[in-house]
Amino acid sequence: MRCGTLIIICAAFVAAVAQAQGPVSMDVSARRVSMNEVFHISITANGSEISEPDMQDVIDAGIRLDTPSHRSSTSIQTIGGETAVTQSRTWRYPASISQEGMVTIPRISVTVDGQEYFTQPKEIEVTRTVDMGARPPDDTAELTIEDLAFIRAATDKRVVYNGEPLLLRLRLYVLDQFYVSLETPRRMPMPETHGFQTGQQWQESYSEMYAGRRYRVTELSQVLYPTTSGDLTVGAWEWQGGVRWFNSRRQPQTAARVFETNPVQITVLPLPTPRPSGFSGAVGRFDVDARLNAEHLTQGAPVRFNITISGEGNPNAISAPSLPEMPWAHFSDPEVETQQQQNSTEVQKHFSYLLTPLRAGLQEIPPVQFLYFSPESKEYVTAYGPAIPVEIQPASDSDTFVAIGGSAEEQRRRIEVYDDGLLPIITDPQVVFSVSTRPGRRLGFLTMFSPVVTLALLIATVFTLKHRRRLLRDTGYARRYYAKSTCIKRLDAATAAEDPTDSLYRALTGFIGDMLNINEAGLTSSEVEAVLSEAQVPEALRSVVVRSLKACERARYAGRGTSKEEATALCSAVRDAVEQLHELLREKQS
Amino acid sequence: MTVLILALAFSSLPHEAHTVLEEANTAYYAGDYALAIEQYDQLRTRFGVNSAPLFFNMGNAWRRKGDLGRAIYYYEAALAVDGRYDPARRNLQTALQETQRNLPVPPATAVQEQGFLRHYPLSPWQGVLATHFVLLLASLLFGIRYWRETTRLKWLSRLLPVVALLLFSFAVADNYFSEPPPKRAVTLQDETPVFFSMSELDSPRFLLYEGDRVLIDRLEGDWMRVHVHGGERGWARRDNLAVVDFAGI
Numbered sequence: 090m091r092c093g094t095l096i097i098i099c100a101a102f103v104a105a106v107a108q109a110q111g112p113v114s115m116d117v118s119a120r121r122v123s124m125n126e127v128f129h130i131s132i133t134a135n136g137s138e139i140s141e142p143d144m145q146d147v148i149d150a151g152i153r154l155d156t157p158s159h160r161s162s163t164s165i166q167t168i169g170g171e172t173a174v175t176q177s178r179t180w181r182y183p184a185s186i187s188q189e190g191m192v193t194i195p196r197i198s199v200t201v202d203g204q205e206y207f208t209q210p211k212e213i214e215v216t217r218t219v220d221m222g223a224r225p226p227d228d229t230a231e232l233t234i235e236d237l238a239f240i241r242a243a244t245d246k247r248v249v250y251n252g253e254p255l256l257l258r259l260r261l262y263v264l265d266q267f268y269v270s271l272e273t274p275r276r277m278p279m280p281e282t283h284g285f286q287t288g289q290q291w292q293e294s295y296s297e298m299y300a301g302r303r304y305r306v307t308e309l310s311q312v313l314y315p316t317t318s319g320d321l322t323v324g325a326w327e328w329q330g331g332v333r334w335f336n337s338r339r340q341p342q343t344a345a346r347v348f349e350t351n352p353v354q355i356t357v358l359p360l361p362t363p364r365p366s367g368f369s370g371a372v373g374r375f376d377v378d379a380r381l382n383a384e385h386l387t388q389g390a391p392v393r394f395n396i397t398i399s400g401e402g403n404p405n406a407i408s409a410p411s412l413p414e415m416p417w418a419h420f421s422d423p424e425v426e427t428q429q430q431q432n433s434t435e436v437q438k439h440f441s442y443l444l445t446p447l448r449a450g451l452q453e454i455p456p457v458q459f460l461y462f463s464p465e466s467k468e469y470v471t472a473y474g475p476a477i478p479v480e481i482q483p484a485s486d487s488d489t490f491v492a493i494g495g496s497a498e499e500q501r502r503r504i505e506v507y508d509d510g511l512l513p514i515i516t517d518p519q520v521v522f523s524v525s526t527r528p529g530r531r532l533g534f535l536t537m538f539s540p541v542v543t544l545a546l547l548i549a550t551v552f553t554l555k556h557r558r559r560l561l562r563d564t565g566y567a568r569r570y571y572a573k574s575t576c577i578k579r580l581d582a583a584t585a586a587e588d589p590t591d592s593l594y595r596a597l598t599g600f601i602g603d604m605l606n607i608n609e610a611g612l613t614s615s616e617v618e619a620v621l622s623e624a625q626v627p628e629a630l631r632s633v634v635v636r637s638l639k640a641c642e643r644a645r646y647a648g649r650g651t652s653k654e655e656a657t658a659l660c661s662a663v664r665d666a667v668e669q670l671h672e673l674l675r676e677k678q679s
Numbered sequence: 680m681t682v683l684i685l686a687l688a689f690s691s692l693p694h695e696a697h698t699v700l701e702e703a704n705t706a707y708y709a710g711d712y713a714l715a716i717e718q719y720d721q722l723r724t725r726f727g728v729n730s731a732p733l734f735f736n737m738g739n740a741w742r743r744k745g746d747l748g749r750a751i752y753y754y755e756a757a758l759a760v761d762g763r764y765d766p767a768r769r770n771l772q773t774a775l776q777e778t779q780r781n782l783p784v785p786p787a788t789a790v791q792e793q794g795f796l797r798h799y800p801l802s803p804w805q806g807v808l809a810t811h812f813v814l815l816l817a818s819l820l821f822g823i824r825y826w827r828e829t830t831r832l833k834w835l836s837r838l839l840p841v842v843a844l845l846l847f848s849f850a851v852a853d854n855y856f857s858e859p860p861p862k863r864a865v866t867l868q869d870e871t872p873v874f875f876s877m878s879e880l881d882s883p884r885f886l887l888y889e890g891d892r893v894l895i896d897r898l899e900g901d902w903m904r905v906h907v908h909g910g911e912r913g914w915a916r917r918d919n920l921a922v923v924d925f926a927g928i
Binding site for chain 1: 697700730732733735736742766773807811815817818821825840843850854
């Protein structure tokens, strides 16, 4: 009976506790942490309507909290036609404790569905030292987590003039023992620098002794130029990282930490007034150098004139120096190039002018002046470049730049075309009024068909040479080719001969012998008839030829002279016969 | 003869033309580029001067006046008149550096739509010269074979006339059947929209910027079809571009 009563009392207590804690719970990521080590407090609540947890008691307990991450999920259930919506929310607070000893995280209040619930309090042991790896026997000094890695921020000056360069150094120390390493954000955040213009930034790594221990130091340097006078602040350098080391049992340990420096106060003094004319805003320390890139100058031939301003100061505040008056020369606008020295506040700004000498003779480029404010001497200072004597040779072709006449201003206008690389206009009327004949894409008829002429000449040459070679080599062809002309000559000669019938006979038989490529010597009229018959000469023409030959034979053997009329008639008949035979036999031969 | 024709043409210009040129040059050097342009234009319209140096001067004047599009247009015109006029080419390159994109001109083959002749590498003039050359070779070869009385290289002596005939045929075809090269146009406005069709109700396909050079292949009313580098094409309003046409300048 007594035992049953005890059980009922215990159950009622558990139920009461459960009712008080209800749907809210809390957990911590570690029960034993080092001072300032980041751990996480997770609070979970379930219900339909859940309020934000009240963390004021936790903060009052000396626990530092950071912005929490938040996660929630919602489930919807429908049972018997009724729909129930349940929500689950979890808050995860980064937390750290800066006091040693046992620290209790008080109960945290969360209101769920209009009723207030509390989490269970939890205790955490906070130790000042960290358990490090194997240490030498003489190294008994205690190490806190802050000794493993820490950061510092400093500037090289606390009081500067407006525009004066200021170097902000951010140092990150990591203990060079016990395999300590540091996990940093991928992109390291930089402090807020309102009121400053940022300049060059660089990073260096080196080793340094600090408080008797060796540290690996990473130093970030940032050049700042104040843009307004008054009290300015370089904000705190703050970021979260993870420190890793090995404990005495060679187990890897990791502790999250928030690294933070104090803000740096800077007093910015205004520049003295009144400001001299020609002051471009450059503050610092500067030198001026001026050089010509050519030793020998020629009238009208441009050369480079380079001015370099170097020193410590804001390069954006360095404007082009004022050039002294030089009526003997024309200067283009400068090409500007800025060079920043690596890992230094030193800067060089180059101004490159195109100088065109307008007059020949001995001249001088006066010293170039540059006005700036020197914080060291607290006054405006003018820096001077060297004076450069130059000897200018007269131009060889005087019609290009300098023989134009008129004032120097007009000459400047004439050559200003070089300022932007534009070639000058053409002024020569002969050139401007020249007739431009644009070659057309299409060719004229004669040009187009000129190869036909060449081809015709080629063909004619080929045929001529081939014909000539055949005449030399082919006797029959040659006899046939010359047969008619030879015969005509002989006929012409026959009419004037003493015995024309004999000449006519020889001319005719010679012609037939040449045409048929046979030996004409001793040919009789009957043999000629046989030969012509064999050559398929028509009967009518054959009989004319034979009758002519027989007439000649009769006259020759009769022993009497032939009258001129008879000779002429015979010659005419022979000529006709030769013409017809030539046509006929040429056709047959071809 | 050519020298004589040029001399006659030059001497035929009245003295007034010389005066106008001097006034234009003076206005240019005095910084009055609007007057210089007007005077140069008079030389073109009143006296019919269409020379590359005149267009080059007009390009310079427009450039100094700050109108980059027209400067590029006149440099292109100078090169259209005389493709070897180097001052115009150099100033054109300088001006193109200042355009938004320095857009190259698309190749003419991107616009011309012929079949084989589009890829034939020789111009008609080169084809005719090549025909002459091959015929000359054939003559030389025949001469050598004739005088040395050899039958070697007979195949070559037959091949060369065939080659000459082919070259000549292609030259004739290219000369009479090929299209004239497409004309260039230069964008004059800061931004010129190019549309898919001849309607400004469409959303523009892309934009042309001042000084961009394009090829045109069709003119329809107030519209022209432009081809740009990269293969894009579309329709743009004619008043936004100037066509580089030797005859029409």
